[in-house]
Structure formats: structure tokens, C-alpha cells
Amino acid sequence: MSSRTPGRRQILLAGSGGLIAAALLTAAHATARAARGGRGVEPDIDTTAQWNARPPRSPVSVLNKRPVRIVVHHTVSPNTSVFSRAQAHAHAHWVQDLHMDDNGWLDSGYHFVVSRGGWITEGRHRSLSTLRGGTGFVLASHTSGQNEQSIGIANEGAYHDGAQPPAAQWEVLVTLCAYVCGQYGIAPSQIYGHKDYGTTLCPGVIHDKLPQLRGEVAASMG
Template sequence: MTDQSRLSRRRLLGGLTGLAAVAAVPLVASPASAAPGDRRPPRIYSCRQWGARAPQDELTKIFERPNKIIVHHTAFPNVDDHSLEYAFQNSRDIQDLHMDGNGWSDSGQHFTNSQGGFLTEGRTGSLKALRSGRYMIQGAHCVGQNTQAIGIENDGSYHLGAPVPQAQWDSLVAFCVYTCSRYGIPATEIYGHMDFNATLCPGGLHERLPELRSAVQSRLDR
């Protein structure tokens, strides 16, 4: 991807939503799975693995469990490249935009879900907090909800009718199942960004929230 194309992607994201050395990861990787009966935690790549920059300021830990998940979309262009490498670059592009464009301390969202179904940690420390199930990192993804909601960005533009790739949908389900189970969040407490702020985010994903809640509850019941 050229520098000009990266800049265009950042401008496209705008208000809707650095290159450190990337740690070595296997080139052959599988996206997060939501196969029936599969109760394993989904693979989530850490900030270190995708080459995140260090936060500009110390991030705030909230020593309470979050009570909801908020689904977002990035409004970046929909792409045919569904590789792990692209997912990592996408995470770096989002962080650059949020830190350099928005002036935030780090990526605003806690996690990111690529169109290829690869999950990455967004805001530094969010993965460790999720695995503990006891606390969260304060986010910057939804006004009024950043101290109580886990935010996940789904790469792509879904406000213009584009379909959500199946791999991305499956990984979103798997992520929500894991996050609900670790934090004790009911499946009914999965929302879209537009439920709280005046935005088109997460586009068509908002219409599928009842389906998402049902799929997550079904997995939690097993």
C-alpha cells in the first residue's frame, strides 16, 4: 500500500472512528472461528504483534467490569485483501489516525475485526484486561460510554449496503461470545454506536444486531 493510499484511508475514516516494528508472526494464520460448539477463545493479536506505537499518555484502568459491547465500523473502503498482513496495516492506520489526526492517546477502540476475520487488540492493555475478566481500559470510541463499554471496530463501510464478509461476521460472533463470558455481559447488552451517538456507524451491522445477539446467546447456552 502506498503512502498516498494510506492517507486516503485515514481521511475516509474521519471522525467516525506509526509504524513500530512488527513482531514476527506466522504467515499462515486462520481468522477467529465461530464454529458451532467451539468454545475456545478466539485468536486475538496483541498490539506488540501488529506493531503498535506506544500510547502518548498513560491510559486509565477502570477497576470494574464493563456492562456492554458497542459495535462499530471503520468506514474505511471495503477491500479484497483479507490477509493477516492487511489486518495489521489496518490497525496501524487506525492508530495513526486516532493519535495524529484526533489527538488521542492511543487507538480509541478496544479491539478491531478485519474483513478477513482477524481480531487485533486496539487500545493498549485491552487484551490483558479482557483475559483477566476483572477490569477494563477506558476507551475513546463512544461518547458517554467509554468507561463502561467495550468497543470493537469492524473494518469496512457498511452504511452503503455492502454485505459483511462471512469471515468477519464469524469472528465478530466469536469475539462477543468470549467478551460476554469473560466479563459476564448479557448477550442482550450488545449495541451499535448509533444507539448512543448521532452517527451512521455501524451501518448495516446495526440492522443485524438482533441476529448477533441471538447467535451469541446460542453459543453461551452451550
């Protein structure tokens, strides 16, 4: 199994007390930086080619505008203790098969998926290239009524029964959200959960942690 440089894959965060204080002090600066389109650190993201995704049923659509928010999800897959890159790829296949074969969609519904081990996989084809460009994004299928306005980021696992995301997953979620916010000029305050836009339990306990997520993203950008 290949490895990555830990410094790029995970961002070490300060203690919770200092982090909260830092978030309060830098939130306004992060919002201003996002509005200017400031670029953050790009995390390692495995492309659809790297995890050998199935081709989409039809060409994906690219919207020639910037998204205005991020919507966070969980995939309700088993809370595995296998944190390898191979597991992240296997989970990406599981998500794509579910969305294409059971839901009848043209491809994976999410733009990106964060594994429990902290690996990021590209979901719908072309999501990464458009993110890097920073001016358009792929039309995905993650949240009814929000697909033309938001980036969908899913987290491997089921968090509706009180289970907590592993530290590596959380840290990389923060890093990915900060990068997306920077590329598209999205303020950290515009990070929401799936249940904000529909009758669902998704993303479970992660929804309760959204204020923390917004704060840590703001601190990271600041």
C-alpha cells in the first residue's frame, strides 16, 4: 500500500480551548479571505482514476458558477476499524455502486468522500478538476434542492446513534472544507448538514458538531 506525507494528509490542531478562542478571533478574517477567493492548502485527494471508479452512465454536467455552501453527509456504512487507503477505495466503490445501481443515478452522488482513516476520494467524476479551477463545479445528486448550489462532502460511517467520527476523519474533513471554502469563496458559516434541507438523520452527530466544524475551518483559514 502506498503512503502519503503525513504533513499534507493531516493538519495537527491546537488544544480545544485554544482552538475555540482562535476560531472566535479569526472567523471574521477567514470570512473575508473566503470572499476574496483565498486559496488554502490542497489536501491529498484520490481521483476517480486512482480508485478505479466506474465510468458515469452519461457525461456529468458542469455548472459555470461557484457553489455558495457545503453540505455535509454520512454514508451510513459500517463503522469499520480498517483505516487503510485500500478501505477508502473499497468504500468509494460501495458508494458509487449504491448510487448507480440502487438509486439509478449517473454516478456517485457526492463530490467527495472522507474515509474513517482520513483518506479523501473524489466522488462524481470531474469534481476535483473543477474544484482546482475554482470557477465552476459538477452538478451532483447529494441533497434535494441544493445540488445546483452546494458541494456535497460525505463521511464514511454511521453517526446517527451517537458514534463519533475518528480523529483522522475529522481533521481531514476540516482540511477539505477549508480548501473548498478557499477555492470557491465560501464563508465557513455556510457549512451545513443534510438534515438542514430535508427530513433525514444525516449526518447524525456530525450535525451537532457543525459549530465546531465551522470554527475549526475558520481557524484553519485564518
